[in-house]
Amino acid sequence: MVDTTIFTWIIAIFGTITFLPLMVVQLLMVLEPNGRKTKDIIIAKGEEWRDKTHLKAILGFAWADLIVILPLLISSYVGVFTGQLWGYMIWLALGILSIYFSIVFWVMEKEYTYPSLGWLAYYTYAWGFFLYWGLAAISHSVFQMSSL
Amino acid sequence: MEILKKKINRYSLGVWIAFLALILICFAWIMQIISLVDWERAIEIGVQDNSFTGNVTERAMADVERGVAVADILWALPLTIIAFIGLLREKFIGFIAAMMTFAICVYFPLFYIFRGSTNIDIVLVVTLLWAVPSLIGIFGLWTNRTNYVT
Numbered sequence: 001m002v003d004t005t006i007f008t009w010i011i012a013i014f015g016t017i018t019f020l021p022l023m024v025v026q027l028l029m030v031l032e033p034n035g036r037k038t039k040d041i042i043i044a045k046g047e048e049w050r051d052k053t054h055l056k057a058i059l060g061f062a063w064a065d066l067i068v069i070l071p072l073l074i075s076s077y078v079g080v081f082t083g084q085l086w087g088y089m090i091w092l093a094l095g096i097l098s099i100y101f102s103i104v105f106w107v108m109e110k111e112y113t114y115p116s117l118g119w120l121a122y123y124t125y126a127w128g129f130f131l132y133w134g135l136a137a138i139s140h141s142v143f144q145m146s147s148l
Numbered sequence: 149m150e151i152l153k154k155k156i157n158r159y160s161l162g163v164w165i166a167f168l169a170l171i172l173i174c175f176a177w178i179m180q181i182i183s184l185v186d187w188e189r190a191i192e193i194g195v196q197d198n199s200f201t202g203n204v205t206e207r208a209m210a211d212v213e214r215g216v217a218v219a220d221i222l223w224a225l226p227l228t229i230i231a232f233i234g235l236l237r238e239k240f241i242g243f244i245a246a247m248m249t250f251a252i253c254v255y256f257p258l259f260y261i262f263r264g265s266t267n268i269d270i271v272l273v274v275t276l277l278w279a280v281p282s283l284i285g286i287f288g289l290w291t292n293r294t295n296y297v298t
Binding site (some may be wrong): 051085097104 | 205209214240249252297
């Protein structure tokens with residue numbers, strides 16, 4: 001059994017704040033990919049998909065997040081709060097993916113999103129939180145597992 | 149699951165499978181290095197699909213692929229090296245790094261599948277060469293976790 005600490009709670013709450021808005025947006029994307037509200041949030045206000053390939057690429061991320069990331073996140077919470085090792089293993093996996101995609105999006109679209117959002121939004125909820133959460137989840141999981 | 153604990157020389161079968169999966173994953177990182185060094189050459193030899201000299205859509209997709217390649221080289225490749233050395237030396241850090249590497253290699257083929265526009269050959273290659281061995285690698289290491297996590 002792995003003990004739940006105050007850091008476990010902080011990371012779990014931070015994870016919820018970080019991932020919940022993303023999952024809501026991805027759900028919107030899957031349900032109404034051509035809806036005005038969806039396009040306003042995902043592309044920019046009043047903008048359209050560049051073409052079918054652009055739409056499919058973003059839809060790919062949405063399905064992957066809802067089918068893989070969301071169940072993993074929920075099951076990780078069950079695991080860590082019941083003191084199971086596998087809960088921390090899932091946090092490790094989610095942490096690494098979160099950092100991985102932070103790098104992908106940094107290279108891919110910082111030049112578009114950063115100017116339109118500004119530094120505060122970009123380095124917090126739009127991009128930064130995913131990187132910070134990934135680092136925190138990995139550090140905490142490694143610490144918890146190594147102190148068994 | 150018990151068969152994955154069977155010792156073959158120094159390591160258990162599950163750990164050998166993890167080594168095999170890591171070796172296969174190294175081929176992916178070699179392809180990504182080739183891409184970052186010379187993108188158009190990578191397209192010629194079939195490692196990449198979309199050119200930076202193509203139409204707007206192709207350029208946009210090439211941007212995505214370049215982002216993935218940079219993440220692979222900066223983040224996943226060092227982890228793979230740590231995983232390999234760590235597992236060879238039967239260290240906790242090797243177990244952790246291997247699990248994280250496998251998580252990436254199970255997830256990114258799923259993205260290609262869900263995206264729908266990726267060439268079917270690429271989907272098959274990433275699934276059979278990286279996703280499936282990584283998934284088995286996760287089971288192999290998890291079955292033998294007591295060797296690394298007390």
